Amino acid sequence: MINLENLHQITDGDEVLLEELLSTFFQSTREDILNLKAAVNNQQTTLVAKFAHRIKGGAAIVGAEQLAIIAGDLEQSGQQVETDRFDPLFLQLNDTFNSIEALYPDL
Helix, strand or coil, X not given: CXXXXXXXXXXXXXXXXXXXXXXXXXXXHHHHHHHXXXXXXXXXXXXXXXXXXXXXXXXXXHCCHHHHHHHHHHHHHHHCCCHHHHHHHHHHHHHHHHHHHHCCXXX
């Protein structure tokens, strides 16, 4: 669910730094998901696009490719005011993040 190749290159094989980056990713993504959920519930298209974009960027950096794709779809839906796609995409994003996070219980 996470392709660590990019992180290994960024950290030059430093496992401690890699864990710190993953930990930061999980923490910031949890916060962004909470904000995204509120934006989805209130159909705030600009905020949906903003928080989905943030999640997409973080996911791309750590190699969470599927999460980045879903976040990109949700970002695009926010930009195009496709509010009918918000709920299903948010649920998919949240489930995918939870699955990834479960692989790293110590972070």
